[in-house]
Amino acid sequence: MELYTVLDYERLAKEKLDKDAWEYFNYGRGRKWCFQDSIEAFSRYRIRSRVLQDVSNRCLATTVLGQSIPYPICISPTACQFFAHPDGEEATAKAAEAVGALMVLSCGARSSMEDIAMAAPGGLRWMNIYPFTDRQLTEYTIRKAEKLGFKALVVTVDSPVPGIHGAMEELLGKDHVVNHSSYRYVNVCCYLNCNCRTSSICGQV
Ligand SMILES: Cc1cc2nc3c(=O)[nH]c(=O)nc-3n(C[C@H](O)[C@H](O)[C@H](O)COP(=O)(O)O)c2cc1C
Structure with a gap:
């Protein structure tokens, strides 16, 4: 399985972990509002594309x-x-x-x-x-x-x-x-x- 996105890792974790461990790592407290908000907040991030640039040397x-x-x-x-x-x-x-x-x-x-x-x-x-x-x-x-x-x-x-x-x-x-x-x-x-x-x-x- 190729792993590219967070979702890929999530799927693999669910497959590999036993049920209790999965529930522990995938947890959110109470009604999980914060948990959901966090996912939504990350989904609003966009990578700003900069085209026509020299990308031969990339540095993060x-x-x-x-x-x-x-x-x-x-x-x-x-x-x-x-x-x-x-x-x-x-x-x-x-x-x-x-x-x-x-x-x-x-x-x-x-x-x-x-x-x-x-x-x-x-x-x-x-x-x-x-x-x-x-x-x-x-x-x-x-x-x-x-x-x-x-x-x-x-x-x-x-x-x-x-x-x-x-x-x-x-x-x-x-x-x-x-x-x-x-x-x-x-x-x-x-x-x-x-x-x-x-x-x-x-x-x-
Ligand atoms: C299974 C699990 C265990 C965590 N354990 C700790 C901890 O020991 N100490 C802590 O400060 N935060 C802990 N956190 C909070 C995370 O470090 C992180 O701040 C939180 O999950 C928000 O980031 P996220 O939106 O990327 O999940 C834990 C989170 C999860 C899901």
Whole structure:
């Protein structure tokens, strides 16, 4: 199958992933308004064609926050990539490094920040963080990211409480989520030394 468009990737993902994983990655909270809006917004983008130009040397290189990238491809933070493949975020980091894309490591990743730095030492990486109710955890994560060569922080501020969504609970186990909901996000449970290794912060304190 040739892959050209986002739709091609979507079809392939649906074919390859098991049902739970597909539902998780294809999710939208609540009534999915934001999810739909996002698709519609992207569909309004047009590529401006410039004809009768010299196209023998094409260059898509650009910069993000002062870092050079060969083309504007960045991987947004996406939690629990091991649902899609056992190699999870480490595989994504290696792929990103190989093609020169920027990867943002979700703080809901199973792989630790160390795993990612080791898997793709030359890759451009940023760390995703939530302003946790536990300020020490926030500071700890920031310092560690800095030490491990993450060049920027992607701060997510629109999740004061978890959205209405069942798939995550089903996949990780309801008790697991409920027990740690005071930390707002399942991944942070690991900070509490539960040692489940479902997080990029897990067991590293
Ligand atoms: C399965 C899934 C997991 C995500 N995990 C995170 C996350 O851990 N942290 C975060 O800040 N955003 C997370 N997001 C949000 C994405 O990074 C992105 O901002 C959002 O999907 C909007 O971009 P889009 O319209 O291209 O999907 C997740 C999104 C999806 C679909």
